[in-house]
Amino acid sequence: MPYDVTGTTLRGMTHIPPPADELRLLDAELRQLDARRAQLLARRAWLVAALQAQPVPPVPVAPRPEASAPRVQNVLLLLGGVLLTVAATAFTLVSWGHLGIAGRALVLGSVTLAALAAPVPLLRRGLRSTAESVAGLGLALTVLDAYALHAAALTDVDGTGYAAAASGVLAGVWAAYGRGLGLLPGVASPALDHPAPEQVRRLPLRLPLPAALAAAQLPLLLWAIAVAAGPYWITAALLVTAGFDTMVALRSAARSVRVVAAVGAYGMGGGGVLAAGWLSWDAVGPGAAARAGVLLTLGAVIALGAAWRLPKPGTATGTALTGGLLLVAALGGVLRAVLPGDWTVIGYLAGGVALLAAVRGRLPEPVGRGLAWASGAVQGLALLWALPVVGVALLGPVGWAVRPWTGVPSDARAAVTADVPWPPYAAAAAVVLAVIAGVLAAVVRNAIWRPRALTGVLVLTWATALVLPAVFELSYEIGLSAQGITTVAALVAAATARLSPHARVTAVVLSLATSLSLAFLSLASETATLVVLVALTVLFAAASWFARLAPVTAPAALAYASALTCAIGASAGWRPEHTALLVLAVPVAAALLAVRFGGSSGSPATVPVEVTGAVAGLLAVALTVADPPMLALVLALCGVIAAGTAVRSDRRPVGYAAAALFVLATWVRLASWDVETPEAYTLPVTVPALLVGALRRRRDPGASSWTAYGPGLAATLVPSLVAAWGDPHWLRPLLLGAAALLVTLLGARHHLQAPLLIGGVVLTLDALHELAPYLVQIAGALPRWVPPALAGLLLLAVGATYEQRIRDARRVREVLDKMN
Structure with a gap:
């Protein structure tokens, strides 16, 4: 159908323009539309610019409600239910006496039945929250009914027993009420977490079943209290209730029920376990301990059964850990009643070891892991209990350091208890150490944990060997021999056994610790001291042939050699300053060993050996402090050793230490001769310093004269200048002036700044000192x-x-x- 350019239908028109005319009309109309569009776009741009130039008023935002409608509804319903419950309670307590028995029963019964029946029509209409509130009121009224029944008709019945029976009845009634609502036709399905098809028409209300479960916590406990059953039956009631809660928590589909059941299980179970543990610890005789053990076993069965069914591995492992500890407490409590008091820990340790047999059975992996952790926890606590005995055996001999060579003790126990008491449970501690070592060696087979377990076995075996001589009160000589054998065994294991790196380091540390304890233990006897120190020196020196042990054993050998030289001097009756000359043999040996180790591509033992030698040199110096001539000799010998070390290309800086030692030796010797002339002290420093500076300038012509000659010149000229200013005679200033003049001329001749300035300043000040009296006279005239x-x-x-x-x-x- 033909249209005109404006889009209207050409009705009743018989004349149709030719195509060329119609095309011109369309082009004209399109040009008009383009012009109009350009006008509108320009207007739009102007409006946008105008709006951007002025602030836009903020759009009002509706305030966000602080509480949603469902939450407001629930709060209102809760308040309504609480108020009605309070009113019913007030009626029961206050207005009860104004009604007869029939009136009382009629009022309470009618109100209770109405409150319990009201949720049915409310649920059919979909008013679930209102139904929950009314149902809660009905449950509260049943409690008031039970109270009213006891107050009116059963006043002679014991209150605790009646409360036990009433709580059981109420629990059953509430559970039946909650289940029965779901069976009524037309009631909506509940809000379960993940309801199964057969549960869709059940439990329309969340409150009755949790309330029933909460009431079910009381019957057994109140009944046990009512009949005065005693602590064992009360504890059993708590544990049985916890077991019931555990089953409900594992089998229930409703989350609210599971939460209440879990709270009840933890609460009742925790109380029951604590009570059973106290009964086991306080038990007197095997019978009482066995009864407490049965209760602990019941708690363990509940925990392990729950761990078997728990879906989360972490929770299952923790629960199995608790069950395993309860089993250990049960068995250990029975054994504690049978064994002597000092062997109590052995009983609990036996229970912990027995758990490992259960771990090897067909158990779920989380349960097995929990039992393994329980066994490890028990063994760890037993090990902590045994550590004081090891500490006494290892550190007790240190007491002989303050009273050496005062007499051989009666036995090994007396030797290690010079200043500390001996633990009375030492024998049981030795058994604990041996048992745990055996368990680690036999049980741990995992490729990752096996090396760590073997390291633990090594430490525990060492600890057992360390305490046995004192435990059995062997002779002093046997105790020394046992510690010596232990030291040798640890070194042999570190040198030859196929141990992991951590185990090898552990073995070396154990050998050092044992050797130190042995060295202190030998101080009780002069002969023992000499023999032990010789043996330790030879032992660690021989072990130094193993390159991987040398960084530790070589310094140890030198340290024991130093102690041996001191012991030899004391045994021979030498004075300390004479003994120092013998001690210097150790720095000499250290320097020779460093040469041997240093030649093997920089052995890691080189630095420890040199440090040990330096410490031995300091010991020699300390021994001669009271005798200046001998101190000067020792310092000079130390300088010789340092100079010999400085010959090595990698130890050139030690030459400075050698020079310092020689200077100190010279000064000490001069002081011992009562020489007070400062030049006697400074010239031995100046001459070597100037020679070293000249050698440096020859090797490096660009070196500064201040670095090469400044220290040496200042070391003599400055102290001499200070002495000359206080010297009333003419000889020192004259010699000082001549020396300063010579230095100044040499500095000018060779164009050296340091000699020129230092010599010139000293010469000027010396001249002023000489002219000072005349200047004073002139100033006075x-x-x-x-x-x-x-x-x-x-x-x-x-x-x-x-x-x-x-x-x-x-x-x-x-x-x-x-x-x-």
């Missing part, structure tokens, strides 16, 4: 106005030639700079 006048003339002269003086100062500075 002149009138008092002459010094200020001379100072003023000097300032005028300096000011008049200031620029020339600055130019001259710059030239002097340039000349001094060119000297170096």
